[in-house]
């Protein structure tokens with residue numbers, strides 16, 4: 001379909017002019033997320049301090065905010081960065097890691113949602129809970145199938161006027177009107193910590209490249225993960241070898257292979 005042609009071009013456009021992506025992510029994800037974004041061809045910076053997060057957002061092409069290892073100081077930095085991104089008309093992506101687990105996280109996500117993220121990316125349990133449903137998530141891990149989160153994603157997209165991506169075996173993305181499914185990846189992916197967080201950062205990179213096309217940008221990032229993940233998964237023996245093979249597959253992925261291998265369908 002049409003999307004499959006556009007995503008290869010978007011990958012090339014991103015690599016031709018690598019965007020600076022401010023990633024406010026968690027302690028677990030910082031290293032792998034930076035490597036993932038670099039391998040794909042963009043320029044990550046893990047900058048979260050309240051004293052500089054807003055100033056940095058003003059010079060970045062996009063911002064991503066992930067609440068995985070939240071603290072009061074980090075939340076202050078997140079709010080300043082999101083306000084600055086909004087003031088500069090820059091896209092920003094919210095990853096509401098385990099937001100259902102504690103009152104602190106729930107309150108933080110409520111404040112961040114008021115700042116109108118361009119894109120929300122989460123696993124199925126996170127998206128179901130964010131829409132007000134009963135999720136079976138345990139800590140940072142999903143225990144719900146993506147199909148069960150699709151209606152929640154549509155509701156959230158309409159309620160907050162944003163794109164919502166639900167990831168899992170087959171990903172689902174919607175802006176409330178249009179929706180896409182992206183198949184691929186590998187069962188090793190949920191066994192490697194912080195790959196979802198890394199994907200959120202890559203969504204930011206594509207959003208910086210196509211700031212007026214948040215749905216296409218999100219689909220492109222998810223398709224890159226799906227194709228590189230599938231490639232790495234075929235030769236990996238376990239999560240360890242999957243991890244380095246995945247980085248190599250991301251770096252070696254070219255436009256033609258992406259367009260040929262991506263399995264995107266209208267939903």
Ligand SMILES: Nc1ncnc2c1ncn2[C@@H]1O[C@H](COP(=O)(O)OP(=O)(O)O)[C@@H](O)[C@H]1O
Pocket residue numbers: 122123124140141142166167168169170171184185186187188189190194195196197199222225226229
């Ligand atoms: N069982 C699976 N098979 C194939 N790909 C998967 C599977 N589970 C997750 N993925 C992929 O792993 C990446 C991270 O998604 P996910 O595990 O849902 O996020 P999180 O780490 O935030 O829980 C996405 O690219 C998703 O498509």
Ligand SMILES: Cc1ncsc1CCOP(=O)(O)O
Pocket residue numbers: 026028029068069097140193194195196197198
């Ligand atoms: C294990 C863990 N604990 C707090 S954040 C985090 C990483 C979660 O990563 P992901 O959401 O990509 O699985």
Ligand SMILES: [Mg+2]
Pocket residue numbers: 097122123140196197
């Ligand atoms: Mg996650």
